[in-house]
Amino acid sequence: MSSNSTRRFTNTAVLAVQTEDATRVVGSDDLDDALEGTYQRVGLRRGLLERLAGIRERRWWADGVTFVDGAAMAGAKAISESGVDPASIGLMVNTSVSRRYLEPSTAVAVHHALGLPRSCQNFDVTNACLGFVNGMELAAAMIDSGMVDHVLVVNGEDSRPVQERTVERLNRPDATSKDVLAQFATLTLGSGAVAMVLGRADQHPEGHRLVGSASRAGSEHHELCTGDNDEMRTDLKGLLEAGLGLSEELWADAAGEFDWARGMSRYIVHQVSKVHTKAMCDRFSIDPALVPTTFPTRGNLGPASVPFTLAGQQDSLVGGDRVLLMGIGSGLNASCLEIAW
Numbered sequence: 001m002s003s004n005s006t007r008r009f010t011n012t013a014v015l016a017v018q019t020e021d022a023t024r025v026v027g028s029d030d031l032d033d034a035l036e037g038t039y040q041r042v043g044l045r046r047g048l049l050e051r052l053a054g055i056r057e058r059r060w061w062a063d064g065v066t067f068v069d070g071a072a073m074a075g076a077k078a079i080s081e082s083g084v085d086p087a088s089i090g091l092m093v094n095t096s097v098s099r100r101y102l103e104p105s106t107a108v109a110v111h112h113a114l115g116l117p118r119s120c121q122n123f124d125v126t127n128a129c130l131g132f133v134n135g136m137e138l139a140a141a142m143i144d145s146g147m148v149d150h151v152l153v154v155n156g157e158d159s160r161p162v163q164e165r166t167v168e169r170l171n172r173p174d175a176t177s178k179d180v181l182a183q184f185a186t187l188t189l190g191s192g193a194v195a196m197v198l199g200r201a202d203q204h205p206e207g208h209r210l211v212g213s214a215s216r217a218g219s220e221h222h223e224l225c226t227g228d229n230d231e232m233r234t235d236l237k238g239l240l241e242a243g244l245g246l247s248e249e250l251w252a253d254a255a256g257e258f259d260w261a262r263g264m265s266r267y268i269v270h271q272v273s274k275v276h277t278k279a280m281c282d283r284f285s286i287d288p289a290l291v292p293t294t295f296p297t298r299g300n301l302g303p304a305s306v307p308f309t310l311a312g313q314q315d316s317l318v319g320g321d322r323v324l325l326m327g328i329g330s331g332l333n334a335s336c337l338e339i340a341w
Helices: 028-034 036-042 048-052 067-082 106-114 131-144 160-170 177-182 184-188 236-254 274-284 302-316
Strands: 006-008 012-021 024-027 057-060 089-094 121-124 150-157 192-200 208-217 225-227 232-234 266-269 322-329 333-340
Touching: 012 067, 012 131, 012 302, 024 028, 028 036, 028 048, 028 160, 036 177, 048 184, 067 089, 067 106, 067 150, 067 192, 089 106, 089 131, 106 121, 106 150, 131 150, 131 192, 131 208, 131 302, 131 322, 131 333, 150 302, 160 177, 160 184, 177 184, 184 232, 192 302, 208 236, 236 274, 236 322, 236 333, 266 274, 266 302, 302 322
Parallel strands: 089 121, 089 150, 266 322
Antiparallel strands: 006 208, 012 192, 012 208, 024 057, 150 192, 208 333, 225 232, 322 333
């Protein structure tokens, strides 16, 4: 361990990662149609979401299906695929940004829906779009220390409420082009769920070992993107520049411990937009062919985006492949985590 911001894991493996797709497809054209009058009034052209962000569509949950339902369905799939007895899961961490209540935690609802045992500790870990990666790090720390044998990390996100309220707000006669651009990132969000089971590598030779991770905090940027269940406002240019700068610091700090600049089979980056993805590839000289994307059809799934994208790649990965998860969350916080597939 070279510093508090870099760490290696000794006995933790990913046993399964599974997704649950929201079923209602909402095209960027649909949102453009809903905002057509505002665009004309403030002098903006329709097509911003696809032209600038590269997002053609995103998903909403069907009526009557909640993000808790999605997280529980993904969790059930992951537990089934892992072959782990639910009774042996010692911790369940929910990492969703979406939440209905301030208390109790969202974790208790997912825990109940899955029928997990009373012996399974459960709580929320929220850190904007970085939450799931943080949940994996916490799981590894507890597994490596011997506190638990298995951990379930879940996430369910629901972009529909905030997007409906944003469209309604932007269609008010006093909305300006500055308001549209400040709330543009809200319209890039998507709905979906993902879950991962992690366990002791010495008990699961079939698993995919967690190698190590590095993190950096840039909390001076905590006001660049702020949001709640009603509204999200983002300084798009400022957030991109600060995020790249923080990631560059992380990359340099981790270089003494990890060789992430070469030899990787996949770079699973947080899914924001085509601008963000290109900027990351350019800044770190990453081959875009090694960077799979889900944002064109799923949008920004928040903390679910990194594991959701990983899940889509697992059938094409083979033993010996090196996978780097690259997450960043408003605040700002950034982390990279390597998995030896």
